[in-house]
Amino acid sequence: MGFVEDETALAARFPGFCADPAHLILVAEDAGKLLGYAAVQDYGPHLRSGDRHRTAKLDDLYTLPEARRRGVARALMDAVTDWARAKPLRYVFWYANQGAAGQAYQAMGHQPAPYGQEGFDFYEIDLGDPAERLPHPQRGPKWPPDRPARQLGQRQSSVARALRERFGYGLAWVEQDYLRRVLLREHDVAGGKNIGLIETNVRYCLSAGSVTVLEGILFSRHYGPMLERLHADFGGHWFYFDLPFEETVRRHATRPQAADFGVQDMQAWFQARDVLPFVQEQLIGPASSLADTTAQVWQAAGLDLLFTRARR
Structure with a gap:
């Protein structure tokens, strides 16, 4: 599941995430054995545009090595998409490294956007009308964003x-x-x-x-x-x-x-x-x-x- 800074703190946070409607944690299992999970965060309605450009971020998508190339990750992504469509959300975005993770997303049909940084690509599912699309930096619950350095960005x-x-x-x-x-x-x-x-x-x-x-x-x-x-x-x-x-x-x-x-x-x-x-x-x-x-x-x-x- 990637780097975990503090296992004890993660375990303490987990029940709260499960109870929070803004967070979705999906699991894939086979005969009671956990095969993988996905974690998504709904950013909620935008102050000015409401749900029109409502956005969620896919924080994690992980499958056990022995569960890969068996459609588990694809099933989790389909479930994330169904959840987002039902909310309803307009966008689900995430970042993935340009190695194995990015290759896995591309094998599922997701293509990286032409911007990213330091070995990471930007991906997005757009569930709305393309004619009404806003570029990523111009939407979401936090614009201007909360936090980089000077002139150049990426x-x-x-x-x-x-x-x-x-x-x-x-x-x-x-x-x-x-x-x-x-x-x-x-x-x-x-x-x-x-x-x-x-x-x-x-x-x-x-x-x-x-x-x-x-x-x-x-x-x-x-x-x-x-x-x-x-x-x-x-x-x-x-x-x-x-x-x-x-x-x-x-x-x-x-x-x-x-x-x-x-x-x-x-x-x-x-x-x-x-x-x-x-x-x-x-x-x-x-x-x-x-x-x-x-x-x-x-x-x-x-x-x-x-x-x-x-x-x-």
């Missing part, structure tokens, strides 16, 4: 991932978000330990001969001196996503981590046109699609030539 990681997939082996991806939030688990502050760790990683990768992509929400006041040192020693091509605050919030709402930061936090952090003073960055606006942005970076950085050399 796009910089998506571009880095697309570049790596296209280039293949030989391209190193240094991800600020992972080093700071996951590995070091520190706040983004001046003098943070992640700044030196990022520089060390980039220097090592470049010195080892790897094409290196550094991406993240790199405030110039915190990361500028480190980036200037890297530029002085290695050069490089620099890109800046020039997005208005509203677009940053919209993109963040599509992330699996959309509950990690609040809009008030974002308002305190947001800096418009926070470009670096020592280099002319190429600006990328909100109208640039993922494909267009990836192509722009690929061409500007001369990755065609580097790709050819790497294959020799």
Whole structure:
């Protein structure tokens, strides 16, 4: 069923979830043996639109390994859909990793949306009229969303991932978000330990001969001196996503981590046109699609030539 932080706390919460009409927990069994379960949360009526765009989130879908490829997960998803239609709900959404879980959902006929983050794809069942559809970030009981970081939302990681997939082996991806939030688990502050760790990683990768992509929400006041040192020693091509605050919030709402930061936090952090003073960055606006942005970076950085050399 995935990572459980506290088994005792989970057991204490479970009866309350079962009694709460906003939560649905379905189980699949065979002759009394539990084969799998699904957990869904109904977000309830929207303050302004009522049930018109009422949304639920599929929090968990799990089957025992020996119950897989037997239609158990499909039966649970069908039951979730029937429950949502009877409420009635308009949408059921969830995130799934891009490995086995995503493959299982796609085998059931569900296709990922063109936005996701850090190894996760966004999926949705729409039970209403497609002509009345609202994009995910513009509906639900919490908009603006409760909580991310600054300019870019999910796009910089998506571009880095697309570049790596296209280039293949030989391209190193240094991800600020992972080093700071996951590995070091520190706040983004001046003098943070992640700044030196990022520089060390980039220097090592470049010195080892790897094409290196550094991406993240790199405030110039915190990361500028480190980036200037890297530029002085290695050069490089620099890109800046020039997005208005509203677009940053919209993109963040599509992330699996959309509950990690609040809009008030974002308002305190947001800096418009926070470009670096020592280099002319190429600006990328909100109208640039993922494909267009990836192509722009690929061409500007001369990755065609580097790709050819790497294959020799």
